[in-house]
Amino acid sequence: MILKMLSLINYKNFESINFEFDDKINCFVGDNGVGKTNILDAIYHLSFGKSYFNPITRQNIKHDADFFVVEGIYEKANREEKVLVSAKRNQKKVIKRNAKAYETFSEHIGFLPLVIISPADRDLITDGSDTRRKFIDGVISQSDRSYLTTLLKYSKVVSQRNSLLKYFAANNTFDSITLDIYNQQLHELGTFVYQKRATFLEIFIPIFIERYAAISSGEEKVSLSYQSKLSENDLLILLEQNLAKDRILQYTSVGIHKDDLSFEINEYPIKKFGSQGQQKSFLIALKLAQFDFIKKQSKVHPLLLLDDIFDKLDEKRVEHIIKLVGDQNFGQLFISDTHADRTENVVKKISQSYKIIRLT
Incomplete structure (x- = not known):
């Protein structure tokens, strides 16, 4: 192209x-x-x-x-x-x-x-988990239309569930039937997204490590890991376990919208222990691995x-x-x-x- x-x-x-x-x-x-x-x-x-x-x-x-x-x-x-x-x-x-x-x-x-490498990418290291999730979602979505569609549906259901939790608090009421409907939808949609992310990262992480080694001449060891509560338990169970907390907070505190990536260099967080050059090399390796993945998937x-x-x-x-x-x-x-x-x-x-x- x-x-x-x-x-x-x-x-x-x-x-x-x-x-x-x-x-x-x-x-x-x-x-x-x-x-x-x-x-x-x-x-x-x-x-x-x-x-x-x-x-x-x-x-x-x-x-x-x-x-x-x-x-x-x-x-x-x-x-x-x-x-x-x-x-x-x-x-x-x-x-x-x-x-x-x-x-x-x-x-x-x-x-x-398209893949862009920019100084603004440093947000991936310095900002919260939302920025890193957007990176994963952006890579997968370029070659998987069903993933993006499911993610958008999931986000809509989270908003609906959050509105319901706020309604419960404002009106001192509770409706388990409606809540269970939202929980089931989140479970089905969220499990699909989690599995897609996990499969993607199994392919992506080795490519990223290889790209970083090429940039740094193999002088540093880097790692990238996926952090999700869904690796510990079924989302339906997690939602039920966190119901009391969610009712107090008035929002959904667990799910794939809370997933994160952990970035490390020589077994320490790169945010705290990586030099500016190492951080930039890390980000460039991420983006070149993104390029490799998209090229392979989209041909x-x-x-x-x-x-x-x-x-x-x-x-x-x-x-x-x-x-x-x-x-x-x-x-x-x-x-x-x-x-x-x-x-x-x-x-x-x-x-x-x-x-x-x-x-x-």
């Missing part, structure tokens, strides 16, 4: 701009604040129907404008595909494929597989976006990463950097065609 052309109108800092891309490597270079990351975000927007950096739609519209349009022309499976995302202030966003609008955005997820080379890849990494690790992504196992790359000479010196070492796009 190749992104041939990109057009932006009133997107973030761009009023109107068009790009034509090389089939292999495209480098956006320029000073901070010229919009390099915004272009990568526009490409992400076309794959996921939302911004990677700011999910609030109106804040992606250029100041003093009333709308934005992002359009991409792709080559996929030997045919041209046009994808357009547009939004007007105070109106619902629209995603179109070949001029036909999607009824639901979830139908589009996975059609244009398509995802687009790979490298935002500010050189930040906080020593030259040795950068060389390893560029060699990794420069081989034939990767498809089209998009790189942003503030130093044009540094970027060109690195990509010249890869036996692939490239294009340097200078922004001012």
Whole structure:
């Protein structure tokens, strides 16, 4: 899959701009604040129907404008595909494929597989479990439509159960029959999601460890583990065991919406004991493993976006990463950097065609 052309109108800092891309490597270079990351975000927007950096739609519209349009022309499976995302202030966003609008955005997820590596990924280490769950869910959803559908249904039932718990507290009442219906639904949907996550991580973790070893020359030992109460007990039993607690808290305190990933380096939490370079290497290995998994599942080379890849990494690790992504196992790359000479010196070492796009 190749992104041939990109057009932006009133997107973030761009009023109107068009790009034509090389089939292999495209480098956006320029000073901070010229919009390099915004272009990568526009490409992400076309794959996921939302911004990677700011999910609030109106804040992606250029100041003093009333709308934005992002359009991409792709080559996929030997045919041209046009994808357009547009939004007007105070109106619902629209995603179109070949001029036909999607009824639901979830139908589009996975059609244009993409992986982004950005300094913002550090949230995976520093933030709460919700961020790490979103990472797992995002990887699986790109190649498994049933997973995303089930996850959305599960989230809706959790909200309904939480509303019921609040109703019980506000009205000093209790209805076990209605609660049991929600519990059964959560059990069925949640068990499906748990099993999908567990199966995914069995495949994903060895790939991740191998990718980290390649980046770090095998100098550090890293681990990744899945933490879920469902590994200890059936969700239906867990919900019953935590009912008294849930009634006090007025929300559902157990389930797959509380799962987490544990990140460790040399058997210690990387959040506390990993250097900035080690943390960034860990995150890059996660994303490259994500790329490998999606490519295997979808039989398509995802687009790979490298935002500010050189930040906080020593030259040795950068060389390893560029060699990794420069081989034939990767498809089209998009790189942003503030130093044009540094970027060109690195990509010249890869036996692939490239294009340097200078922004001012």
